[in-house]
Amino acid sequence: MTKIIINGREVEADPKEPLIHACHQNGANVPMYCYHPGLSPVGSCRICQVEVKQGNGPARVVVACRTPVVEGMVVDTEAPKAHETRRECLEFLLKNHPLDCPICDKAGECDLQDYAFAEGQGEGRSNEPRRKLDKRKSLGDVIVLDEERCILCSRCVRFTEEITKKPQLAVVDLGSRSTISTFMDRPLQGNYQGNLADVCPVGALTLKAFRFQARVWNLKKSLSTCGECSRGCAITVEVLRRKDVKRFRPRYEPKVNNWWMCDTGRFSSERHNATERLVPAARRGSQGLEIASVERALKQAAEFLSGAVACIGSPFMTIEEAQSFAKLCSQLGAKPAFVSPAPSGLKDDLLNTGDPCPNRRGLLELGFEALSPAASRARIAAAPAALLAGERVLELCERAQLAAIRGPRIATFDTHALEGDACDVAVGIPEQVEKSGHWVNIDGHVGKLTVARAAPAGVQALTRSLDELRALLTSSGVASR
């Protein structure tokens, strides 16, 4: 570590990282466009100007992203000269920027907007016509490019070169005619395109799926973990008006995903906007599945859950849910198991593990047995009664084939219950974005889930339902073993 002075305070800085990193680590507000902590610094946008003094040399204004940290250097990020240079730079950046913030999806989380608001001149001096370019250039299924908004920071180019290692984007043409393009305008490929919209500091690269969907300041952001594979990327869940999950975005987590996530995970947010949910519970009556109270449904389940019950959990169960489930299994004398579907085939060498079970490691460590969908069904078919619990458990056991099983009486705890499902009792549970808890990822890292959206009224947490069921079983004489 190297000792340097930032804004009058002596701090320790990593000599392998550029000066801007040390500034940000120590709370100094240095703006940046081309610099991204996950990408190589190119020093082209010139906005991160700070004043640096080394030894007895004169104070110089330099770009912090290309300045190495040197022992004893004195850095002033708020020097008038640095601010002046940044203001000039900002004026140039805004020269051809369309300022269509009112219709831009990035507005509200745009680095250019934020910094122009904080430091800009308020009034433009240019009365030249702005650059006219393609406002909506499709770059494949995921991303749309607005060439006019682009400030040519080249973060997206470096992302494809350095992170996915499949270079697809380039700056084409020279000078003020430069634009971002794919080779011969071919569509972008790969499972990491969504990150391009995240690294873009302005609204040039936006997600087609998020285009004109919401103003970002209306989105409530909650910390969570992606459930699409056993990597468990740290994410934020962004919910509009307490209802629609609009976005999953990666959250910086150096032990897991750094700043990135795959498109499979990113767009799995769609799944959480299903309108038909099981609220609060149902039981099979003469008219098929009839809505019932949770209490009534649990009581009925407690009546038939005895003997050699097959207990199958979902790999989406959190550690907390799994613990309740395991206690219930132990009371029923069953071995806890979870359904483990076949690999998704999406495995790559960046993040996606191809294993669709986000909490596999956590469940295995709790002593759960992993069963293939077929093995799960066989275990259910062979038992007089079955307990299926956890988000998507019916889907993962392959709903249609599960429905064909005749014989055992089945209680399910899932977000959905369809008329054709093989269940006698169904209790509604919260979804991934509606619960708090923990998952353990493939490397043993504990990912946290928090409540991004309240579960539908009446639906209670799976842990509570399982614990209540266990209490009912105790009082009806099924001894805890």
Added chain:
Amino acid sequence: MSNYPTYLLDRAKITDAHTLAVAQKHGAYEALRKVLKEGISYAEVIRVVKDSGLRGRGGAGFSTGMKWSFMPDPVTDPRPRYLAINADESEPGTCKDRVLMEQDPHGFLEGCLLSAYAIRAKVIYIYVRGEYRAPYNRVLAAIAQARAAGLIGKKILGSDFDCEVWMHKGAGAYICGEETGLMESLEGKRGHPRPKPPFPAAFGLWGQPTTVNNVETVFNAPFIVLRGAEWFKSMGTKTSTGNLLVGVSGHVNRPGVYELPFGVSCREILEDVCGGVWKQRKLKGFLPGGSSTGVLTAAFIDTPMEHDAIKQTGSMLGTAAMIVMDETACMVRAHEIIARFYEHESCGQCSQCREGTQWLHQIFHRIEHGKGRMEDIDMLVTLSRGMAPAKTICALSDAAAIPTLAAVQHFRGEFEDHVKQACCPFLPAGTKRPVFAGAH
């Protein structure tokens, strides 16, 4: 006109000097022979060149011996090292390297080989401007002849010195004449200049130690090695030693490339060497060193053509490519063209340069075409101050800003006339400026 000692263009004036036989008859490869036969060490070559005070002829005027001594010691740093020759001469007004490569390619190659010897490089890349077909072909033919004669390749002249020479043609971008842009281009990438540090001596071509020298710079080296530092210092001034090639263009009677010692006054160059301003007209202004050096008024014509004296006027020596403008020239128009060139040639990496060069051109264009406002003139100044000095990765932004600042400083009245009259006062009534289409 006084008689000055010459050496740079002596051989170039001889018929067929581009052939090895004629060139060798007139002294080509003598310095290389001397160094290799007498076993003069590379350190000695660097010392002589450093002592001679030779300054780079590519525009910046940095000490060549000093630049060579920045190359790491091959004992502690055994990485391969390269010499890249900057023959991308693209500055508007500059055409000196072309003469050397076309007329005396063997003298140039000898300079390359000696410079490579000094920095212990085994490979030389010559990066030639794409439009320079004749110089390219001449040097290519010279390389073949020299190789056949054992002057290039393994064990040159029976010594332990191995050196290969490769030529590379640019594709027409001015920015590839910037040393790090040149290296990127040589590597097969877009000619985007690299941020410094790291400097080429530590991290150059393919990440290896590299020195980039101008054609005229290395051309001087054999003469210094052969005739000594004292001889070299006897020409020119105290801080700018030797002779340099002055390329004069514009409104003069005899434009051309002339060999003159540093310190000759601009008036002598204009009046004695080039026969004065053409058509009996008066001098209005001149750019002393190419399009990126600030314009000077006729009052500065007695300035000596030498680094420090020109710097004191607020301009730069650059490549000593003097562009002369007579009293009929419109300074706004001239600078509109210069601004247009820099807009076209900006690589587009840095915000200030990409947007600023375009902005300057737009303002110049409006003023010239009668749509200017008084506040535009001050805006040219404030915008230029936002672009320079040293606010960007390379100096192209400075090169666009410096002539703008100088033009407003020295010819503000002309700008105001354009705005007041809402047209160009130098345009005969009833005529229109042609509007450019396409590239410069």
